Amino acid sequence: MPNDSLLSVLIDFFDLPPNTQSTNITQLTIAAWDSLAMVQLITELQRIFSVEFDLDEIQTLRSYDEIRHSLEKKGKLSPTPAAPML
Amino acid sequence: MYRQWIRALPDEQQVAIIEAGETAALSKVRRALRLLQTLEQKGPRFEVELLSSQNLEPVLPYLQFALSCLPSEPQLQLAPLDDIEGYVARPAESDRLLHARVVIWRVEEVLPEVLFPLSHGFPDQLLGRIEQVLERVERLVSLHRKFAPGVPLFISTLPLPSHLANRLFSSQHEAGALAAIARINSRIYNLAGARGGVHVLDVADWAATQGAAHADVLLEMMARQPWSATGQLSFGFFLARSLRPLLVPRRKALALDLDNTLWGGVIAEDDIEGLVLSHDFPGNVHLRIQRELLELRNRGILLVLLSKNNEADAKQGFDSHPEMILKWEDFVVRKVDWNHKHENLRDAAAELKLGLDSFVFLDDSDYEREQMRQAIPEVLILNESGDPLQILRALWETDAFESLTLTEEDRQRHHDYSVRAGRNVEGHNDDLEGFLRSLEMEVTIEQIEHSNLERVVTMLSKTNQFNLTTRRHSRAEVQRLLEQQGAIGLALRLRDKFGDQGIVAVLLAVPVPEEGTLSVDSFLVSCRALGRGVEDALWSAMLEEARRHTYHRVEAAYFASAKNQLVANFYDRLGFRRDAQNTNAVRYVLDRIETAAFPPWIARSSVHHAE
Numbered sequence: 001m002p003n004d005s006l007l008s009v010l011i012d013f014f015d016l017p018p019n020t021q022s023t024n025i026t027q028l029t030i031a032a033w034d035s036l037a038m039v040q041l042i043t044e045l046q047r048i049f050s051v052e053f054d055l056d057e058i059q060t061l062r063s064y065d066e067i068r069h070s071l072e073k074k075g076k077l078s079p080t081p082a083a084p085m086l
Numbered sequence: 087m088y089r090q091w092i093r094a095l096p097d098e099q100q101v102a103i104i105e106a107g108e109t110a111a112l113s114k115v116r117r118a119l120r121l122l123q124t125l126e127q128k129g130p131r132f133e134v135e136l137l138s139s140q141n142l143e144p145v146l147p148y149l150q151f152a153l154s155c156l157p158s159e160p161q162l163q164l165a166p167l168d169d170i171e172g173y174v175a176r177p178a179e180s181d182r183l184l185h186a187r188v189v190i191w192r193v194e195e196v197l198p199e200v201l202f203p204l205s206h207g208f209p210d211q212l213l214g215r216i217e218q219v220l221e222r223v224e225r226l227v228s229l230h231r232k233f234a235p236g237v238p239l240f241i242s243t244l245p246l247p248s249h250l251a252n253r254l255f256s257s258q259h260e261a262g263a264l265a266a267i268a269r270i271n272s273r274i275y276n277l278a279g280a281r282g283g284v285h286v287l288d289v290a291d292w293a294a295t296q297g298a299a300h301a302d303v304l305l306e307m308m309a310r311q312p313w314s315a316t317g318q319l320s321f322g323f324f325l326a327r328s329l330r331p332l333l334v335p336r337r338k339a340l341a342l343d344l345d346n347t348l349w350g351g352v353i354a355e356d357d358i359e360g361l362v363l364s365h366d367f368p369g370n371v372h373l374r375i376q377r378e379l380l381e382l383r384n385r386g387i388l389l390v391l392l393s394k395n396n397e398a399d400a401k402q403g404f405d406s407h408p409e410m411i412l413k414w415e416d417f418v419v420r421k422v423d424w425n426h427k428h429e430n431l432r433d434a435a436a437e438l439k440l441g442l443d444s445f446v447f448l449d450d451s452d453y454e455r456e457q458m459r460q461a462i463p464e465v466l467i468l469n470e471s472g473d474p475l476q477i478l479r480a481l482w483e484t485d486a487f488e489s490l491t492l493t494e495e496d497r498q499r500h501h502d503y504s505v506r507a508g509r510n511v512e513g514h515n516d517d518l519e520g521f522l523r524s525l526e527m528e529v530t531i532e533q534i535e536h537s538n539l540e541r542v543v544t545m546l547s548k549t550n551q552f553n554l555t556t557r558r559h560s561r562a563e564v565q566r567l568l569e570q571q572g573a574i575g576l577a578l579r580l581r582d583k584f585g586d587q588g589i590v591a592v593l594l595a596v597p598v599p600e601e602g603t604l605s606v607d608s609f610l611v612s613c614r615a616l617g618r619g620v621e622d623a624l625w626s627a628m629l630e631e632a633r634r635h636t637y638h639r640v641e642a643a644y645f646a647s648a649k650n651q652l653v654a655n656f657y658d659r660l661g662f663r664r665d666a667q668n669t670n671a672v673r674y675v676l677d678r679i680e681t682a683a684f685p686p687w688i689a690r691s692s693v694h695h696a697e
Binding site: 009012013015036039040042043044046047048052053055058 | 110111112113116143144147302304305308309311314315316318
């Protein structure tokens, strides 16, 4: 992963070109970012960064910047290595 | 477990699947799915309909992924949320073949009142509602049988709710949530037992073994999807395992080791008293292993004993140890000798007329498991560790023997195959000739020619014990040897009361420059025909051929190998004299060729001469 692991996660998740700028990652600019993707994205972020989001935060996770802000507030901007599960 | 499912896939796909399985990351799951899509061979098409009271849409990639690992090419159709009966009560689409219909429901939707009992007329009114749900379950099965009678139906049990207030009080009453769930699940188990084509998807069992880690309250509230990422993946594999018997037949036979597997210790060294097998720790682990194996036998899995031991020692362990659960006769085939286990397993498969991919192998020895893995990749290695507890866990966790149903043939299988493999029956040793006669053996001596050359070359390459020179000739070499004027190549085909055993003995002899002299190049007998006298029958035929060719002298040799001690004195017995010898080889000469009789218990059917 490059230095910005959140950027990598979002590029992976939405299958974006590798050189996508973080500012271009918003719910408005990505068509696939619908409510189903939102549920899956939150699942993915909770798993990778070992966080739990509060209800009022969920409403604000609409772009790279907002997600980054939320993770920073929790001090969880780096992924937590997960133990192999299966 | 899914790692065993995907063993036949290319490395790239295997690596991607394992990465997805280890991380539960949706991006990795999607990547693995994309790679699986590129395969030419995707596994069988698998049409599965999902009807659910919870939102499965976010989970679909995980389900698709897990079912693809079977391997299969899943086609998942998700019914509209909460429209279970409406969807079932539709005429089937005639052009569509459905392989399975799966109903997944939870108490949160099916009977939410029990989560809030005092607000819903606890207890009487609530008991009435429970009755209505029981009727709903019955009606669902009836509708399914009316509209899609041939399609296997999987009905989920209701898992205990992850989120429930007043759990303590709830457990005290038959109108409480936990009792209600138990009653409804009980009805679901009854329906599956009573009717063909109706099966249980035991989500309650899955959720109980997962514990709290599979649940996620935020996702539940946000999307009526109650599982965490790891829970979604785990559920996918659980669903795949539950449906797998529809696609993949179970393994039919378990070949297993004796020492340090069925009991602790080594019988040849520790004697009966020293074996670890008792009701106390750690002997109770081996006792439990034996109970599990007996249960497998009774469910129709054939047990095959593969042990490097003296047979008398091994049998004594079964006959004399007071705590022994399994009996000597519980094994349909017993191979107790010093052969390679993979050779013995091949022989057992041939005797039972089963494919090698029907076998599972259990052995405490890393060496034996590795050798089996390399020699016969089709055989599934059950355990990864020789530790008795790990062996027990492997028996608990394997899906190799899983089936949804039990048939009368399953119950009878051990008996039926014991008869089939009956040539191994005991009690004839005191009257060996009588036993051999009872086999009704009949041999045909064939010239080695195009039609049997393949088998001859295979025997040359495989036979270790009864093999005088262990020359591993290639097909071309055999052909070259036999092209010589006066060369003799004979193959012996054996039939007995159990059927045609094929070619079990081979002899190659070539002329040497010295006038009238024949030299035996190779002489071998398959290990499954040892001790029956076929070597004497073949030798008799060979002498006949030699006289026909007007030879009057035979040379032969014994080359010692690691395996052929059995025949060290074979030519002495046939009347040869020792001409020269060193530590690894003996050269023999037979100065006069006389006739030799066929063993009296072997009939000779006919002789074929090549053109």
